[in-house]
Amino acid sequence: MSTLEIEEKSVEDAISLACEKLKLPPEKLEIEVLSKGSSGIFGIVGAKKARIRVSAKELPAEAARERAKEILSEILKHVDLPTVVESESKNGHIYLNIISNGSGLLIGKRGKTLQALQYLVSKIVQKETGENVSIIVDTENYRSKREDSLTELAQQLCEKVKKSRRPLTTGPMNAQDRRIIHLALKEDQDVRTKSKGEGNLRRVVIYPVKKGKKSHKTVPGEENTRE
Template identity: 30%
Template sequence: MREIEVKGQTEEEALNEALNTLKAEREEVNYERISESDDNGVALRVSFKGPEETVKALIRYFLGELGFKASVRIKRDSRGLYMNIKTKRSDRLLIGKHGETLFALQYLISRIVRRDYPTLSVLIDVGGYRLRRQNYLRRKAEAVARIVVETGKEMAMDPLTEKERRIVEEVLKDIAGVTCYAIGTGHKQNVIIVPSHEGK
């Protein structure tokens, strides 16, 4: 929802009603009067200034419904929006076991955002968890690959999402003598690192 129309006895009342409905801050919206009379008060058309404000308000709305108080920081680059959520003491709860709660929030927000911004990529993070996770996966893939090269025996990593598997695959491209394949079905699959002459 990027735009709504609201009425109030005064412009301030109408604008506050819109901000409450959109879960937005005043600096995140544009508004214009669409009607005005002594009897009916003031009607405003209120809209977000851009996708950053839209996504930020969506996140605030869902977090509020879940009982979380948090701040949201936005970074935009050529790949899209990176939204980092920070709570006072609830980051682990919002991330969930192995990131499951975070991934669910990511899926929900992305589906809603695509309705208005079909080409916009949005990455949701909590307390920098994704960055730490990516660094961990790179180190783990390198360590397992070294063992595979030294022993000549295949080794399995923990079940990984599709995006996490791509991180591992990128790391292994730069390591001679190993390759990998995935087994299993569903959201997460096991990645097996093998000597390249034994790869499937």
């Protein structure tokens, strides 16, 4: 959790500023008074500001969700489209759904625009809170449709690998799409999957498993690489 040191004319003013910066009420803050300050002689000579050290006691899920919604709404003001942002906390994730005119502009090619919005909102919230908050941005039910499409692709490639007994490689995919491929084939003991490549060129390779050799499949972390 991030910690701030704040100086103001009084402890009360410093606490008020801390609440404004962290967007939390005083009862949600850990406050350490480093200096109460002094008014000096006649309120001028030798005057010292009060100084406090403050951090959030606990990241409130509700506050994080509202802040994420606020950030995305501000970003979308620069897009020439009427939009409304809905937010929901579910299974440890913050879901932000953009309601728009259905033009697909906010999705972009293969979801790149949507992914960029998600990345930007996540980074801002993480920087402000000091916490690794999981944020998923969606519109027009794109995430669900994309998952169904990638799952179907994974099954098609899997069948080809089984018939040819040769590995096949997907096109370049982001981490979220690669995860879907890995999970789609996780339970199939006749193939194994592995991510290869660097950066934006990273892909999933589907390998046939030799007869008599069991496939040890794990899905560690976000990358879901299976050796």
